[in-house]
Amino acid sequence: MKEVKIFAHRGASGYAPENTLAAFRLAEEQGSDGVELDVQLTKDGEVVVIHDEKIDRTSTGTGFVRDYTLEELKKFSFHNHMEAYEGETIPTLEEVLNLLKPGKMEVNIELKTGIFWYPEIEEKTMEIVKKTGMEDRVIYSSFNHYSIQEVRRLNPEAETAYLYGDVILDVEKYAAGTGVQGLHPALYHLYMSDFLKRWKESGLKVRVWTVNREEDMKHFIEAGLEAVITNYPDTAIAVRRQVEH
Ligand code: G3P
Ligand code: MG
DSSP states (O other): OOOOEEEEETTTTTTSOTTSHHHHHHHHHTTOSEEEEEEEEOTTOOEEEOSSSBSTTTSSOOSBGGGSOHHHHTTSOOOTTOGGGTTOOOOBHHHHHHHHTTSOOEEEEEEOOSSOOOTTHHHHHHHHHHHTTOGGGEEEEESOHHHHHHHHHHOTTSEEEEEESSOOTTHHHHHHHTTOSEEEEBHHHHHHSSHHHHHHHHTOEEEEBOOOSHHHHHHHHHTTOSEEEESOHHHHHHHHHHHHO
8 A cells, every 4th residue: 555645734843943944854854755835925026935924923023925025034033933943034935945856855835825816926936846856746735726727727737736624515526627636635624524435536636734633643644645744744654654563
């Protein structure tokens, strides 16, 4: 049976400040098979890796990402209240991909286009992926499914997945009918519907998020999904080892 992959959510964000180079480095050190990260655009159109539209929660600054240039954003510390990481800066997507390039991890790029649909974010993101030579290791996902269709329009070969939090009726038909290869459901969706009984026939790659409790890790690893996305990749890897034996 194929091994269920472990993806580090915003890097190993249970231990290091989310979406920073430190968190992605740690994810690799812990043996993750992939990372998930979020992208947004700065005022000067640079693709940066950050979850919230505002920098308040994770940095020493305040305000919207889109109101700052990259140079301005780089002046804040993104240590997210973890003192040991003071001075960690907001990474660009290019910096993250260059960091990960020598390794083997897959990279799930989540386009944050739900609140602001940043102009041409899909094109800019895909250009960076191409430039860094990471096209065959990247999976694009978004809660904004139009954004995913834009990715497909720009490159029909790109690997794509729909993100969703609510239960969607006939979600496999919807995904297959609109050309994506993967589904990224919130874990409660998989408990609320009978999807886990049906997904194998669909041939879709299912990567569930965000799985932080050991009992849930065990449940989804035993189900044989494509990947489990977690803030604690080391724990999920240990659980996978137990399940295998
Ligand atoms: O991509 C999975 C997960 O990251 C989606 O939710 O809010 O953590 O970006 P969020
Ligand atoms: Mg995300």
